[in-house]
């Protein structure tokens with residue numbers, strides 16, 4: 247039999263390696279920026295076009311390369327950073343595999359211009375799909391500039407797999423943040439499609455954080471500082487009250503290298519235990535210094551995972567350092583999660599002119615007792631197209647009586663009524679018009695065949711969802727103008743996200759003024775939103791849009807309506823007065839879909855008389 251094994255040609259090997267190193271434009275940004283840092287640069291400029299798909303260019307003022315080095319830098323396993331395997335355990339640089347440039351050049355059109363400060367002339371090198379197409383002597387500033395065009399030009403499957411420009415740009419921005427945060431003493435510029443996104447002067451860590459995430463960040467930060475033999479920790483955590491539902495500003499750096507570590511994240515969450523709610527995450531920017539020989543960063547090709555020798559001590563030290571800071575800065579004791587949130591955000595059915603009930607509540611009131619004849623269920627006229635569901639539930643209402651159902655007869659609730667809950671008497675075959683809130687979670691009401699137990703949160707989600715969706719699609723949103731416009735500071739990247747959401751937000755009733763570059767002016771809000779809720783709502787919208795545009799076939803209007811309804815709906819635990827309970831029931835059954843929440847969860851369950859009878863057998 248003839249021999250069958252062949253060595254892969256270099257360009258094929260490089261393409262395969264590229265698959266590991268370069269997943270998307272952001273990976274290129276990371277590698278090029280890290281090379282610039284390793285070259286001892288004090289200024290680094292990043293320019294991208296079309297989310298990096300058309301162009302990524304990184305220019306630095308570092309030590310540059312000789313013509314030979316420039317050529318060699320594109321060879322696989324060509325690195326100036328280690329000479330022997332032992333060097334791996336004493337790394338002070340970002341790179342060491344000597345793979346990045348070779349991989350990038352295998353799958354893109356790359357151009358490099360480089361000059362060491364001492365040389366008069368520099369080198370220009372062009373490589374396309376691993377092939378050197380030009381090498382020339384050139385006049386160029388000291389330092390290095392690498393531009394990468396048409397990423398994945400020769401791997402269409404990968405190119406097609408890339409997301410929208412916007413999404414790719416966000417990944418790039420994330421990488422940019424990581425590198426910029428790890429090196430506050432280096433100045434960074436970042437341009438996208440000709441406009442400047444970030445201009446970060448060399449500064450302190452704290453100012454770097456503030457420059458990136460906006461002036462408002464300053465007041466959120468609590469410093470963390472701890473020096474032990476195992477590890478030095480410095481940096482900042484957000485005060486607990488700024489914990490967010492979304493995981494955003496969470497950064498660990500080990501020896502100035504951004505890393506992901508669920509283990510360390512856990513230590514941090516442990517430090518915040520009891521200070522933040524279970525479904526929120528604290529922000530943090532923490533820098534760990536450990537002896538280089540005590541970690542192994544070689545376990546992952548993109549080098550964001552690290553293995554520590556002494557994980558357990560690290561965990562304990564980190565947790566106590568953060569706890570200590572929180573205690574020292576007095577942020578711990580002021581929090582009180584037991585307070586009744588109904589007190590500061592009372593549930594009001596804002597879009598509805600509810601007549602204030604001029605009654606005193608009868609302490610002996612029993613919702614399960616009622617008197618025939620006094621029933622005036624405050625139903626709306628069923629809207630066309632919804633009447634069938636309505637009627638299915640409320641059979642027995644003759645149309646004549648419907649006409650007389652006003653929305654003002656609030657006295658119903660206080661009437662002391664006698665009667666039988668499941669009376670089969672004809673006059674009682676109707677909705678009771680009476681509701682009852684169970685454990686501040688469910689609204690119980692009766693129907694002909696038995697009773698309905700309605701999940702108040704899901705019901706309200708459904709109601710709000712349909713309202714928002716309707717206003718975005720038929721564009722009849724009703725806004726209430728704010729007496730005092732809100733001025734909300736946001737970072738540049740947040741503003742960019744908000745810009746993309748402007749149109750749908752306007753469609754649901756938000757009105758924006760001409761704010762400044764890093765400030766959003768809100769002059770009007772949808773009628774269902776109060777001004778105190780605006781920030782929460784916008785934050786939720788931004789957090790969600792991050793997830794949404796990753797998924798295919800996403801409709802912005804639908805996604806926005808879902809976010810809004812989830813954020814604004816009454817929650818379990820909210821006390822509802824009888825008028826609000828009834829209004830909610832009414833509104834629910836005026837919806838197009840009543841049985842499922844916008845997130846496909848059942849809204850209510852029906853308990854028939856028979857179901858209950860069975861229990862007594």
Ligand code: ADP
Pocket residue numbers: 277281282285306308309310311319320324325326327340341342343344345346347348389390
């Ligand atoms: P690594 O960074 O792992 O060594 P790379 O493929 O990223 O591998 O780079 C190969 C080599 O090219 C580096 O070791 C470095 O000597 C040189 N190099 C790359 N980028 C620059 C730059 N911006 N300035 C100076 N030298 C560079």
Ligand code: MG
Pocket residue numbers: 277280281340341342346347
């Ligand atoms: Mg490198």
